[in-house]
Amino acid sequence: MAAGIKDKVAVIGMGCSKFGERWDAGPEELMVEAYLEAMKDAGIEPTQLDAAWFSTHVDEMGTGKGGTPLSMALRLPNIAVTRVENFCASGSEAFRGAVYAVAAGAADIALAVGVEKLKDTGYGGLPVANPGTLAPQVMPNGSAPGNFAQLASAYRAKHGVSKDELKRAIAHVSVKSHANGAKNPKAHLQKAVTEEQVLNAPMIAEPLGLFDCCGVSDGAAAAIVTTPEIARSLGKHDLVMVKALQLSVSNGYESQYNQWDGSYFHTARIAAKKAYREAGIERPREQISMMEVHDCFSITELVTMEDLFISEEGQGWRDVMDGFYDADGGVPCQIDGGLKCFGHPIGASGLRMLYEMYLQLQGRAGERQLADPVFGMTHNLGGSPSTNVCSVAIVGREGA
């Protein structure tokens, strides 16, 4: 196995725009907002940037398929800009590109920016993506909630959980995230909700109701990375280090081979195992201080607790009900509100997750600050349960 990325790259600046229905801003303004915060945080000039990675998913929103939208919006000094896209895990992909460039010595300081402008479609929910020419002739006429709702049916069947029990457990997932989001001034949704409200919300895709689905938001997030040596030369200390970066991608095992049972993410389990190995983590339930996972839907978060080996298989729903993932629980999860409440501007989400981990590790998370976190994990998923890409990243304190 490769030596891995552990402790080779430090994060020295991060920024995140206000997420939400940003009627006032196009993708360019959102990128500038996140970028300026990150640059101020890093304390560097644009001329110090060697290369940039730019992630966005929904090209119909006018940001384009190339690197120019980022370079033009930020007026970058004609440096390399690579546009990356990996479904909803695109933001993590931009981060990987920047981190690997620094680790390889190809760049001293690299920038990653993710953005999505979703609220220019005229309707709620994600824009209908261009599916190519074959998929629309054979694939079900579905939506993201319908695809992820499939997990619930299989999870119930496999673990003998009743419809009511599971509905209540996923409701708690959302109640917890709303409680966290209420403490986040940048979050799209900043209102706490009750379990009653969640259970009685209109059905979107059985069994997912309105509050089981994450916000469809506009937003951008940015990260600036460099080597620990350069970071120190810039006067930085108590560095936030990259500990692991893993990505696992479906190859058809789930969707075309009769073994996967539909109740979990095959890729997440692979990426998580590799990430723990890369970061040197042996007991994740004890060692991981906090997590931001891809809670596009409440059921996604619930099964992910098992896929990341924090909860035992079939026990995730009990841990959720026990409050293990609440802000005051064993492993606080979605402490910033998650996709659920911070919002999910697709290309930005992976970086937004890292933003919270970064703030927490630096003790700058304000009202949401957790006591003494050491390792923060992000899990960023794209696609659907049967065909997806799954990124797992771990960041942590220097020396951890």
Place this chain on the structure above:
Amino acid sequence: MVGITAWGAYAPRLRLSRKAAATANAWVAPNLMGKARGERTMANWDEDALTMAVEAARDALGPGDDRGHIDALYFASTTAPFTDRLNAGIVSAALTLEKSLSAADITGSQRCGLTALSQALTTVQGGAAKSVLVVAGEHRKARAASAQELDFGDGAAAFVVGGDDTVADFLGHGCTTDDFVDHFRGSGEEFDYSWEERWIRDEGISKLAPPAIKRALEAAGVEAGQVAHFCFPSTFNGMATSLAKKLGIPAEAVRDNLAAVMGEAGSAHSLVMLAHALEQAAAGDIIVVAQFGAGAEALVFRATENIGRRPERGVTGSLADRKEEINYLKFLFFNGLVEWEKGMRAEKDNKTALTTLYRNEDMILGLVGGRCTETGVVQFPRTRISVAPNNPALDTQEPYKFADRKAKVLTYSADYLTFSMAPPNHYGMVDFEGGGRIYVDITDVEPGDVDTGLAVKMAFRIKEVDEKRGFTRYFWKAVPDRASAAAPHAQAAE
């Protein structure tokens, strides 16, 4: 002797209550309350003449993989989805018939179903083909608040015609061709324009049908009094009985035209009635089937000792698998008779890449996947590199047909967000007996019908309609295998 070797039928599951439809329209058409009895078959939004014909053909052919014996195919309909694209070619692809097949669409009158069947019989008699598949399907449109709306029904029937091992021998054929315009539908028009019923009955059917039937009986060498089953569709009360009397056919031979339970399925209806007669005939029974249209056409058969060799579903099974629909508005929506708010999600462009369709023809239209000849692993779709994680063998896959294999629901959801003509859209992963799985739409269901482990079978359906370009896209969907689920109870009852 040349004759019918197999038959099949299909009727959509939904049955529109005529009382519900007539009551909804009573304010504008109170006279229709006289027809407010019984029910008519109602195609789901994703069914048309062609999909129903495919289902009937599958019933006739049975689930076997080998359909190489079919060397000609006639598709009859006056409501075919394409005017210039061989509809029979789509049927052929859906049934994975041989490419060497002769195929034709037969249309132009309400008797075209019988024309197709007589052409098939003649073709086999002449030695030009050994085994001919005849399919007829109709999805008739009528204006809201019309009598036709209540009289019509949707459905299909299919026959295999051959020279050996027949279930009914072909004895004779008769025809009258006359440009008697009882109704017409101009090119590109959606609805029929009809003349006065009394004229049609007295000057048309009563005068034009008997000569054709007489000629058929003469050709068969059969006396009218010997007829045991007389199949003659008509929406006029007592029409078949009146013809039978005129011809000397025993009154008890006149068959139920299924008006009360199905309605009249246009050019397919005489074939539906023939199929129904075969399901109830005894060996030796003489069956006469005729239909009016631009004259009339008639065929005479005699049931053989094989008559007990019935299809799995047939007309009997189709009629038994029913669900009453009392929402008349749903009927209007499904038939495109209401301009309704579909929402922005319905604005997606459904243009079909014809190159992609042809390149993947057996996958899309035939539901053909692959089977690795080294490992036996079955998968959908067929790919160059096998999906087997422990043995991704290269170029080892042979075609493998999924359409007739039983499956079970592994995962599902009922989606209220995505655009659907019949929300919520159900879809999920289905696992097939013998291997393979497909993530696929589930149709003919309502909330609560689907759960993990539900037994399903595959049905050929409309995937999408590209209204902008007039193209109908077809694929397969899962439907609950209700017959299979009900089987243990049926046995218990016996």
